Amino acid sequence: MESLTKRILAIVLIAVIGVGIGVGAWIFLAAPEAAIKYPGAPSGFDKDNTIVIGCAGDTGEIQGDANYEGAYFACKHINEAGGVVINAITYYFGVTKEDTDESNPNLVPSRGVDAARRLIYDKEVDFAVGGFRSEALLAYIEEFMDAEMIFIGTGAATDIFCEKVNETYADYKWFFRFMPINSTALGGQILYTLADFILNINADYPNHDVKEIGILAEDLTWVTSLVGAIKDVLPLLTGGWATMLPEILYDISLSATDMNSHLADLQADGADIVIPVISAQGGILMMQQYALNEYDYLIFGIDVQSQLDTYWDDTGGDCVYETMMQTLYRCNKTSKSVAFWDAFIAQFGHEPLYIACGAYDAVSAIRDAVEDAQSLDPDLIIPVMESWDRSNPHLGVAGNAAWWPNTHDLVAGYPFGYTLWAQWQPGGTKAVVPALIYPDVGAYGNITTGDYVVAPWVHTEWS
Amino acid sequence: MEAEIINFLFNGTVNGAIFSLIALGYSLVYGVGHIMNLAHGAFFMLTGYMLLWFPSFLPEIPWLIATIVVIFVTIIGGLAYIILIKPLQDTSVGVVLITFGLAFFIQEYVFVLSGTTPYSVKEFKIIDGVTKIPSFSFINQFIFLIFASLIIVSVFALFISKSKLGKSIRAVSQDREAASLMGINTNRVLLYTLMISAFLASIAAVLYLPAAALNGPSMGWGYLTNSFAVVILGGMGSLVGSVVGAYIVGYVTSFTSIFIPNGPSWAHLVPIIIIVIMLLIRPQGIFGKKELR
Numbered sequence: 001m002e003s004l005t006k007r008i009l010a011i012v013l014i015a016v017i018g019v020g021i022g023v024g025a026w027i028f029l030a031a032p033e034a035a036i037k038y039p040g041a042p043s044g045f046d047k048d049n050t051i052v053i054g055c056a057g058d059t060g061e062i063q064g065d066a067n068y069e070g071a072y073f074a075c076k077h078i079n080e081a082g083g084v085v086i087n088a089i090t091y092y093f094g095v096t097k098e099d100t101d102e103s104n105p106n107l108v109p110s111r112g113v114d115a116a117r118r119l120i121y122d123k124e125v126d127f128a129v130g131g132f133r134s135e136a137l138l139a140y141i142e143e144f145m146d147a148e149m150i151f152i153g154t155g156a157a158t159d160i161f162c163e164k165v166n167e168t169y170a171d172y173k174w175f176f177r178f179m180p181i182n183s184t185a186l187g188g189q190i191l192y193t194l195a196d197f198i199l200n201i202n203a204d205y206p207n208h209d210v211k212e213i214g215i216l217a218e219d220l221t222w223v224t225s226l227v228g229a230i231k232d233v234l235p236l237l238t239g240g241w242a243t244m245l246p247e248i249l250y251d252i253s254l255s256a257t258d259m260n261s262h263l264a265d266l267q268a269d270g271a272d273i274v275i276p277v278i279s280a281q282g283g284i285l286m287m288q289q290y291a292l293n294e295y296d297y298l299i300f301g302i303d304v305q306s307q308l309d310t311y312w313d314d315t316g317g318d319c320v321y322e323t324m325m326q327t328l329y330r331c332n333k334t335s336k337s338v339a340f341w342d343a344f345i346a347q348f349g350h351e352p353l354y355i356a357c358g359a360y361d362a363v364s365a366i367r368d369a370v371e372d373a374q375s376l377d378p379d380l381i382i383p384v385m386e387s388w389d390r391s392n393p394h395l396g397v398a399g400n401a402a403w404w405p406n407t408h409d410l411v412a413g414y415p416f417g418y419t420l421w422a423q424w425q426p427g428g429t430k431a432v433v434p435a436l437i438y439p440d441v442g443a444y445g446n447i448t449t450g451d452y453v454v455a456p457w458v459h460t461e462w463s
Numbered sequence: 464m465e466a467e468i469i470n471f472l473f474n475g476t477v478n479g480a481i482f483s484l485i486a487l488g489y490s491l492v493y494g495v496g497h498i499m500n501l502a503h504g505a506f507f508m509l510t511g512y513m514l515l516w517f518p519s520f521l522p523e524i525p526w527l528i529a530t531i532v533v534i535f536v537t538i539i540g541g542l543a544y545i546i547l548i549k550p551l552q553d554t555s556v557g558v559v560l561i562t563f564g565l566a567f568f569i570q571e572y573v574f575v576l577s578g579t580t581p582y583s584v585k586e587f588k589i590i591d592g593v594t595k596i597p598s599f600s601f602i603n604q605f606i607f608l609i610f611a612s613l614i615i616v617s618v619f620a621l622f623i624s625k626s627k628l629g630k631s632i633r634a635v636s637q638d639r640e641a642a643s644l645m646g647i648n649t650n651r652v653l654l655y656t657l658m659i660s661a662f663l664a665s666i667a668a669v670l671y672l673p674a675a676a677l678n679g680p681s682m683g684w685g686y687l688t689n690s691f692a693v694v695i696l697g698g699m700g701s702l703v704g705s706v707v708g709a710y711i712v713g714y715v716t717s718f719t720s721i722f723i724p725n726g727p728s729w730a731h732l733v734p735i736i737i738i739v740i741m742l743l744i745r746p747q748g749i750f751g752k753k754e755l756r
Contacts (some may be wrong), residue, residue, distance in 0.1 A: 005545060012546055060578050103579055106681050219728045250727035253685055256675025257481075257605070261474040261720055262727060264599060268466030284581040284676050292674070293593050293600040305581070316583045 036123065039072055040079035041092040049089050051370065053363055054125030055097035056115055056140065057155070058104065062308060063132040063355055067154055068097045069348055070359025071129055076347075078367050086374050093367065096123050102136035103280070106253075109139035116143035126376060127152070129178075129362045132355065133279075134158035134222045145172055150366070150378050150385075153177040154358035158222040159184055162409030169406065173382055176408040178365065178401060179358020180327060180419070183222050185412030187229030189419055189437050190275065190301060190325070194230075195237035196436035197300065198273070201454075202241075208462035210273065211238075214266040214297070215247035216286065217277035223249070226277060245269045252280045259285040260293070267295045275301035276324075284315050291318035294457040299323065309351040312428040319424045321455040323433065326422040327354030328398045331432050331447050333420065340397035354398070361396035368394065390416065414438045425453055466598040471714075471721045477605045478713030480612035484667035485686055486693035486705045487616065488660030494700025495636045496653045497555065498548060501562040504687030505569040506661045510536050510668035511677045512573045514584045525587045533665045540661020544654050552653070566683065573680040580679075587673040604674035611670055615663070616706055623702065632656060636700065685731075689716075692734035695741045698751020707750065712737060 036052055038045070055071050057064030075093035078084065083092040098115035101108060119125050120143060128144055131137035132155035141161065144151035151174055153161060159182045164172040180186065194213070202210050215230060217223045231244050246269075248262045259282065266274050274297050276286060283303035290299060300323045305311055307326050311319055329351075330341045340360065344352045352360075365385065373380040386403065390411055393400035399418065402411040410417035414437060421435040431450025434440055438447050454462075489503045513532040521528055543565055551557035590603040623629040634642040635652045643649045692712050697704025712734060720730040741748060 009546065012542060060574075062580060104679075104681070106684075248727055249725065251731045253678070253682070253731065254727065255678070255682075255685070256671075257474050257477050257717075258720060258727065258730065260602065261470055261717065264470045264474075265467065265721060268470065268598065281579065281581040281676075281678050284583060285678065288583055288585065288676055289602075292602060295600075314580070314582055316585050318583070318585075 036094040036096040037072065037075075038079060038092055038094045039076035041083070041094075042079075045083075045090075045092050049091045050094045051084070051091050051127070051366075051376065052094040052096060052123065052125045053366070054119035054123060054128040054130075055095065055359070056100050056112070056119060056128055056130030056151075057097065057132060057355070058102045059097055059099040061103040062305070062353055063103050063155055064097070064099065064130075066353035066356040067130045067132075067359045068095070069344075070154070070352065070356035070361075071095045071363045073344060073347060073356075074360045074363035074367075078364070084367050084371050086370060086376070091370075093363070095363075096125065098123075100130070100136055100140065102131075102133040107133060107135055109136050112136040112140035113143055116140040120144065120147045120149060125149075127366050129154050129359050131156040133220075134160070135220070137161065138221075141172075141175060145174055148174060148378060150174045150176070150381060152358075152362040152366070154179045154362055155355040156222065157181070157183045157186055157226075159225055159409075160221075162404075162407040165408045166406050173408075174378060176362075176385060176403075177410055178362040178396075179354055179398065179410075181410045181412040181417040183224075183226040184229055185410075185417065186302070186325070186419070187226040187233075188412065190226075190230060191233050191237055192437050193421060193435045194234060194273070194275070194300065195242070197452075198238055198242055204454075205462040208272075210462070211242050212245055212270045212272045213242050214245040214269065214271035214274040215277065216262060216266065216274055217247060217249050218252050218280060218282060219249040220252065220279070222279065223277045230275060245271055250282065252282060254282065254285070256285050256289065260289040263289050263293065263295055266297065267293075271297045273298045273300050277302050279304040281305070283319075284311075287315050287319045287322055290322075291315075291320065294455075296458055296461045298455065298458060301325070304354075306424065307351075307353055307422075309430075312424065317428065320426055321424065321453065323421060323423040323452065325419040326430075326432070327419055328352065328357045329420055329422050329430065329432050329449070331420070331449050333438075333447060334395060334397060334399060334415075336395065336397045357396075357398035361394075361398055361401065364396065365394050365401060420447070423450070423452060425450065467721055469596075469599045471717050473599070473601060473605075474720075475714035475717035476609055476710070478717055479710030480609045480713075481667055481671050482686075482689050482693050482713050483616055483706045483709035484612050484663050484670075486690040486697075486709050487619065487702060488663035489687075489690040490694040490697070490700055490702060490705040491632075491663075492656055492660045493694065494702070495632055495656045496552065496639075498552065498653070498657075499555065499559050499562070500548075500657070500660065501559060501687065502543060502566040502569065503562075503660065503664055503690060504683030504685070505566040506536050506540060506664040506683075507668045507686050508677075508680060508683030509539070509569050509573065510665040511584060511672040511682075512577055512680070514587050514669070514672065515577065515582050515677060518586075523586075529587055529669045533662065533669060536665040537658050537662040541654055541658040543661075544657035548657070549650065549653070566687075570680045570683065577677075577680070579681075582677040584673050584677060587669065589670075589673075602674055604670075608670045608674075612667075615666065619663075620702065628652075628655060689734050692737040695738050695746075695748055698748030701748065701750040704748055704750030708748070 055068045057067035075095045098118045100112035100115040128151045131153045134156045137156045283305045303324045369384040372384045388394040390402045393402040433452040434448045517528045547561045593600040693708040697708025716730045716733045720726045
């Protein structure tokens with residue numbers, strides 16, 4: 001036994017050393033990823049004349065990677081177009097990233113703070129973009145504000161960031177939000193879409209009253225005002241027709257049995273439509289249990305993961321018939337959308353997440369603001385960015401950026417900040433379905449790409 | 464209300480079935496060797512991710528892959544004892560720290576390979592579909608899990624009471640020194656105990672996760688916390704206590720989630736509350752005879 005133990009120990013030691021070498025090699029190979037890159041810049045450019053964008057996000061996760069991809073792609077396009085000229089000097093854009101670990105269900109906000117400090121003080125970036133989990137961003141936004149650095153939010157929806165700009169402008173004037181529209185506005189767009197959808201679908205099913213509405217939401221900061229808005233206003237918008245069931249707020253570390261229990265509860269309460277409000281991992285659990293049990297209600301809301309093209313495979317096709325807010329899909333949302341969509345897929349091999357669209361628009365906006373200000377001084381750049389209002393929006397790939405006065409928060413509503421509604425349909429395709437918040441035939445042509453399909457088991461039940 | 468009661472009973476039973484499989488192994492290891500194995504939840508989580516990874520290396524034969532994964536995790540449990548726990552088993556703090564480290568190592572390893580993105584492993588379901596009654600649908604895989612759990616627990620009880628190894632395990636559990644003097648190789652018994660424990664956690668994952676999902680590398684900690692609650696409630700080292708405790712914790716969390724206002728958020732506190740209350744009023748648990756060491 002003793003010699004056997006020693007032999008096993010020796011084998012394991014060799015394995016550990018092998019793994020160690022592998023991990024070491026991986027770290028060294030991965031290290032350049034953390035360095036500053038200048039995509040599309042000509043060889044031999046002067047590195048003293050650069051504008052570096054710092055990406056704060058959970059690298060290695062879809063949200064952080066999307067932020068970096070969007071910023072990287074914008075830098076590439078800017079550099080390939082000759083950079084930006086400030087006082088007769090050509091500047092090229094660089095991009096770098098730091099890991100905030102904010103997608104981790106076991107959030108440690110200090111990791112975001114450390115990442116922000118590395119961007120500001122170690123890499124000495126000029127501007128920063130990012131943020132996803134509001135709880136994390138609330139901690140590390142302070143670092144950028146203390147450093148008086150322009151930071152553009154590309155992923156967190158909570159109202160509070162722009163409320164801070166409004167309430168204490170002198171302390172938070174360096175913060176702008178490019179993506180998404182704030183939680184209250186998201187709630188508003190859900191409300192208008194749903195109210196219209198409920199009234200229309202009732203006309204299609206004369207034998208069934210579609211009126212009981214459930215909410216299934218993560219128990220996180222960003223959902224609070226959104227859920228409150230839906231509960232208070234949806235019944236009013238439908239003239240008292242829709243009835244709200246008690247909302248279910250769940251801990252994001254929930255298990256499949258927990259999720260199934262919630263979905264069964266909603267079925268027992270007679271839900272006709274369930275509005276998910278999910279940014280983290282709960283979506284796959286929800287759709288897996290929904291498809292398996294074929295619950296007699298429609299899923300219509302927010303599920304960030306479902307925006308990804310990989311979601312169909314990740315759920316094994318169980319996401320079929322889920323309809324959710326989607327910032328961008330291949331349609332004429334703006335005059336730049338389709339070209340950006342195709343080019344992004346050609347560059348990265350997958351569709352852009354909403355954060356990628358936000359980061360792309362944010363970096364493009366920085367370039368335009370710097371050019372207009374002819375300076376890298378935030379005090380000169382901020383007034384340029386603040387001048388983008390409803391009469392003079394900044395045209396982006398995902399919307400036209402205009403700010404509400406004094407808040408640096410996106411104006412919500414067509415043709416400024418608005419979301420598309422997309423449905424996963426049989427075969428793994430996705431369609432942008434008609435919704436009240438955008439016209440079927442818009443300023444840039446057709447936005448919708450398909451009709452809404454009711455899940456067949458629901459159709460049978462309601463017919 | 465009828466549907467809510469069925470929902471509570473079904474999900475409580477599923478919770479109990481899964482907790483009993485996981486907690487049984489955890490309690491066994493503590494009962495036999497006074498080893499507080501904090502990597503137990505990581506074995507559960509690792510099994511799920513290996514189900515995700517293996518199909519790219521092996522022919523897509525789900526039962527074969529699942530069998531290989533369970534064997535692999537069982538061996539990892541054994542290696543963890545030989546390499547990490549055995550050298551430190553005379554010091555409880557050392558064992559706690561080393562298994563804590565192992566759990567984190569496994570978690571970070573999985574994180575590096577797969578991140579926190581959720582994944583489905585539904586191709587490993589043994590029984591697909593649902594059984595519907597007018598007010599509720601029962602997931603067939605969970606029904607299978609409940610029966611499989613009861614069978615495994617019964618076979619395990621028979622194994623412990625009737626087999627030679629089971630008797631050796633009981634002997635070491637009762638008095639390690641005396642067992643050693645009677646010619647039982649206690650280290651080997653502990654090795655087998657760790658392997659059985661990892662096997663049970665792995666089996667639990669194979670039965671449960673195909674109808675659930677891989678919810679990130681940190682999901683093992685939640686199951687470890689529930690195991691804590693179960694064995695502290697039932698009694699550290701008491702196998703009967705572990706099974707009874709598992710179903711009590713399962714039903715209480717299910718009840719909290721369904722019937723208490725804001726229950727879904729409170730339900731995750733239930734195991735912690737059980738741990739605190741039991742440690743204060745009856746540290747040895749309902750069925751436990753040994754004092755905690």
